Amino acid sequence: MEISYLSDGAVPAVYLRGMDQDGGNRTEIGELGEFGLIDRIASQFQQPHAAVVRGIGDDAAVLQTGGDHYLLWSTDTLAEGIHFDLAYMPLRHLGFKAVASNVSDICAMNGKATAITVGLGLSNRFSVEAVDELYSGIRLACDRYGIALVGGDTTASPKGLVIHIGIVGQVAPDRIAYRSGAKPGDILCVSGDLGAAYLGLQILEREKRIFLQHPEMQPDLSKFPYLIERQLKPEARVKTVEALEKAGVVPSSMIDISDGLSSEVFHLHRHSGVDFSVFEEKLPLDQSTYDQALAFNLDPGTCALNGGEDYELLFTVRQEDWEKVVDLEGITAIGYATEAGMGMQYISKAGNVHPLMALGWQHGRSQD
Amino acid sequence: MEISYLSDGAVPAVYLRGMDQDGGNRTEIGELGEFGLIDRIASQFQQPHAAVVRGIGDDAAVLQTGGDHYLLWSTDTLAEGIHFDLAYMPLRHLGFKAVASNVSDICAMNGKATAITVGLGLSNRFSVEAVDELYSGIRLACDRYGIALVGGDTTASPKGLVIHIGIVGQVAPDRIAYRSGAKPGDILCVSGDLGAAYLGLQILEREKRIFLQHPEMQPDLSKFPYLIERQLKPEARVKTVEALEKAGVVPSSMIDISDGLSSEVFHLHRHSGVDFSVFEEKLPLDQSTYDQALAFNLDPGTCALNGGEDYELLFTVRQEDWEKVVDLEGITAIGYATEAGMGMQYISKAGNVHPLMALGWQHGRSQD
Numbered sequence: 001m002e003i004s005y006l007s008d009g010a011v012p013a014v015y016l017r018g019m020d021q022d023g024g025n026r027t028e029i030g031e032l033g034e035f036g037l038i039d040r041i042a043s044q045f046q047q048p049h050a051a052v053v054r055g056i057g058d059d060a061a062v063l064q065t066g067g068d069h070y071l072l073w074s075t076d077t078l079a080e081g082i083h084f085d086l087a088y089m090p091l092r093h094l095g096f097k098a099v100a101s102n103v104s105d106i107c108a109m110n111g112k113a114t115a116i117t118v119g120l121g122l123s124n125r126f127s128v129e130a131v132d133e134l135y136s137g138i139r140l141a142c143d144r145y146g147i148a149l150v151g152g153d154t155t156a157s158p159k160g161l162v163i164h165i166g167i168v169g170q171v172a173p174d175r176i177a178y179r180s181g182a183k184p185g186d187i188l189c190v191s192g193d194l195g196a197a198y199l200g201l202q203i204l205e206r207e208k209r210i211f212l213q214h215p216e217m218q219p220d221l222s223k224f225p226y227l228i229e230r231q232l233k234p235e236a237r238v239k240t241v242e243a244l245e246k247a248g249v250v251p252s253s254m255i256d257i258s259d260g261l262s263s264e265v266f267h268l269h270r271h272s273g274v275d276f277s278v279f280e281e282k283l284p285l286d287q288s289t290y291d292q293a294l295a296f297n298l299d300p301g302t303c304a305l306n307g308g309e310d311y312e313l314l315f316t317v318r319q320e321d322w323e324k325v326v327d328l329e330g331i332t333a334i335g336y337a338t339e340a341g342m343g344m345q346y347i348s349k350a351g352n353v354h355p356l357m358a359l360g361w362q363h364g365r366s367q368d
Numbered sequence: 369m370e371i372s373y374l375s376d377g378a379v380p381a382v383y384l385r386g387m388d389q390d391g392g393n394r395t396e397i398g399e400l401g402e403f404g405l406i407d408r409i410a411s412q413f414q415q416p417h418a419a420v421v422r423g424i425g426d427d428a429a430v431l432q433t434g435g436d437h438y439l440l441w442s443t444d445t446l447a448e449g450i451h452f453d454l455a456y457m458p459l460r461h462l463g464f465k466a467v468a469s470n471v472s473d474i475c476a477m478n479g480k481a482t483a484i485t486v487g488l489g490l491s492n493r494f495s496v497e498a499v500d501e502l503y504s505g506i507r508l509a510c511d512r513y514g515i516a517l518v519g520g521d522t523t524a525s526p527k528g529l530v531i532h533i534g535i536v537g538q539v540a541p542d543r544i545a546y547r548s549g550a551k552p553g554d555i556l557c558v559s560g561d562l563g564a565a566y567l568g569l570q571i572l573e574r575e576k577r578i579f580l581q582h583p584e585m586q587p588d589l590s591k592f593p594y595l596i597e598r599q600l601k602p603e604a605r606v607k608t609v610e611a612l613e614k615a616g617v618v619p620s621s622m623i624d625i626s627d628g629l630s631s632e633v634f635h636l637h638r639h640s641g642v643d644f645s646v647f648e649e650k651l652p653l654d655q656s657t658y659d660q661a662l663a664f665n666l667d668p669g670t671c672a673l674n675g676g677e678d679y680e681l682l683f684t685v686r687q688e689d690w691e692k693v694v695d696l697e698g699i700t701a702i703g704y705a706t707e708a709g710m711g712m713q714y715i716s717k718a719g720n721v722h723p724l725m726a727l728g729w730q731h732g733r734s735q736d
Contacts (some may be wrong), residue, residue, distance in 0.1 A: 018585060025495075025497045026495040026497060027496040027497060028492075028495060028496070029490060029492075029494065029495065029496055029499070029522075030492075031496070032496055034522055034523075037496065037499065037522050038521075038522065040496070041499075041502075041503055041517075041520075041522075044503060044507060045507065045510070045516070045517040047516070049482075049483070049515075049516035051483060051516065052516045052518055054518075055516060055518040055519065056517070056518060056519050056520070057518070059494075060519070061483070061485065061518035062519070062731040063482065063483060065433045065434075065435050065437070065439055065537070065538065066433075066434075066435025066436055066437055066538075067433050067435035068433025068434050069433070069434055071433055071439065071536075072643050073483075073485065073518065073519065073534070073536065074485075074519065075485040075487055075519060075520060075521060075532070076487070076533050077487045077489055077519060077527055077532060079489055079523060079524065079526055079530075080526060080658070081526045082523060082524045082526060083523070097537060114417075114419045114431065115417070115419060115420060115429070115431060115441075116431065117441065117443045118441055119441075119444070119445045119532055121445055121447055121530065122397060123397075124396075126397065127393075127394040127395055127396060127397065128395040128399070128405065129394060129395060129397070129398055131397070131405065132408075135409055135412060139412060143433055147417075148413070148415070148417035148419065148420045148423060149413040149423070149424070150420055150422075150423040150429035150431065150441065151423065151424050151428070151429040151441065151442065151443060151444060152424070153406075153443060153444060153445055154397075154402055154405055154406065154409075155402075155445050155447060155450060155451070156447065156450045157447060157450070157530075158447055158448060158449045158526075158527040158528050158530075159526040159527035160452060160526050162445075162489065162525075162526075162530060164443070164487055164532040166441070166443050166446060166485070168431070168439075168441065168532040168536075170433065170434075170595075194565075205400065216682075217618055230491045279645075333582055336559070353515045357552070364492070
């Protein structure tokens with residue numbers, strides 16, 4: 001299993017072929033998609049390991065570290081120009097959001113976050129004061145969620161700001177929730193409400209366009225407090241995890257909503273091997289989300305289905321657990337799981353059955 | 369502790385000041401340096417946390433997870449154009465090196481690595497085949513070190529390739545080695561030999577320059593197998609950690625050599641509160657390192673002191689443990705710790721005493 005630099009002919013190959021190093025065979029990553037790429041990688045790393053309970057493929061990896069609890073471990077990268085725009089995202093909020101979205105991944109395993117690491121890539125545009133601003137938001141989130149910042153690195157970045165967060169947490173083995181446990185008949189639930197972060201983003205993008213044309217104008221965002229806040233300062237649903245524990249319920253499957261409801265329902269479908277029916281009339285929308293969708297000539301239901309960054313929890317519970325869940329604050333049943341083959345269905349308010357589409361929320365891939 | 373987007377005036381400030389967001393006060397990160405910046409951040413995150421044994425400031429964070437062993441956790445970012453150059457670094461080797469350098473951080477705590485996560489930022493220059501090449505090296509390293517790849521993400525990158533590795537491992541509480549435990553009189557030891565990776569880099573940089581001027585010429589690297597391999601395929605010193613355990617020795621302090629010997633000696637000095645004397649004649653250099661340094665008109669000792677990326681282990685042992693260590697393969701005593709205030713000293717072969725200088729190995733910060 002040695003790799004020897006000098007015996008594999010890599011030097012001349014590299015020098016000749018330039019820096020893409022794909023040897024003439026070139027499949028664009030876009031052809032596979034991000035999830036296809038992850039599947040491809042995961043299939044190469046299937047060797048069992050004594051410490052690994054669950055590897056690639058859920059919201060967090062699950063490791064056995066010898067104690068009573070499983071270790072949960074997740075990681076996430078945010079790049080300027082891809083995942084955030086500093087034209088309207090204050091660094092303090094960005095720091096908060098970066099932590100909150102990672103805590104959300106631990107919540108999605110029904111776990112409790114413990115600690116984070118922060119890796120920063122910084123171009124020379126960023127000063128010490130800018131880094132302080134970012135960390136002030138990180139610190140707020142750490143205090144809010146009771147987690148420690150225990151490490152990280154800062155390096156030069158070839159372009160802009162890149163934030164890499166690692167997070168660990170823990171969960172008792174009898175309380176862990178995977179994406180894979182849903183059974184036909186289970187009730188599909190969601191915390192909070194949907195689509196607001198997406199509409200907040202649309203407002204901020206519109207104001208940015210106006211500002212670029214008329215720099216003397218200051219945007220008035222005071223009409224959209226909830227939508228803006230949901231985009232710039234999302235919260236992880238720690239309270240939902242706590243409420244489920246207090247109610248004595250372990251979700252049969254769970255995931256957090258980062259790419260959009262429909263995309264996440266498809267993940268539960270794929271991992272659990274069941275189909276789902278989702279009802280438009282059940283989708284929880286804040287009134288301001290509904291109103292602003294119409295103002296943008298968007299279908300509110302579509303915003304709820306395909307808008308990203310809600311960071312709500314999507315989960316299934318067994319029917320016999322439903323009575324323990326029904327009265328929990330901020331939990332809405334939006335559909336149910338069916339036998340595989342029944343179809344992924346979206347039932348409109350008018351009662352029409354449409355195929356559920358996983359459009360999700362794709363970030364662009366930049367040109368070098 | 370709420371942060372409210374709408375009440376802190378952040379929107380107009382951001383829009384007016386552009387995207388640097390430092391509010392007119394601007395301290396360049398270069399003024400603080402990477403270590404100064406880490407100290408500044410660390411000072412803001414000193415709250416005790418039940419799960420945290422040791423936070424920011426060592427080669428890995430140390431967490432208590434309820435079992436017999438401590439959890440070790442480290443993280444590292446490698447950016448194209450800053451930390452590696454794909455003109456001469458094959459992606460397979462890069463994958464291997466990225467993992468090995470992180471395993472080295474776990475070794476530096478006297479621990480054993482368990483699992484990694486890999487976060488990739490990819491610009492559209494990179495194909496699926498290129499990603500496969502990178503992962504083939506990651507897989508080789510995972511097999512070699514007996515670790516599992518358990519997660520990660522791939523995202524678009526604003527420029528080039530960015531690799532972020534997270535690693536966890538474990539160590540028994542009575543075997544952990546921090547940077548902070550050296551006492552006066554302790555013997556300073558290093559594994560393997562020094563400076564070879566730095567000279568390998570100089571050769572590759574020279575060959576790249578020649579190739580750019582004469583693309584028809586292929587570099588002949590077969591004269592420098594050891595130096596090239598040390599640069600492109602470093603190994604983590606897992607065997608040194610195992611040998612120390614077998615010998616029944618716990619180093620009183622330890623760190624791995626990524627930025628250069630002298631820089632790491634200064635870390636031990638700073639964390640342990642002792643000074644060090646290092647002897648030029650004791651520095652372990654491979655013959656090819658020595659010869660090639662002279663061929664480049666470089667001082668071999670300086671290459672050993674300040675060349676980066678050796679990934680050897682630098683550690684101290686108590687004098688009474690020395691007889692257990694002296695016969696271990698590949699361990700060299702290069703100096704000893706002295707009382708604080710005695711001075712950081714480098715004693716030349718001629719017996720002259722020079723101040724030890726921590727030049728280290730600084731990566732450039734790019735312009736946006």
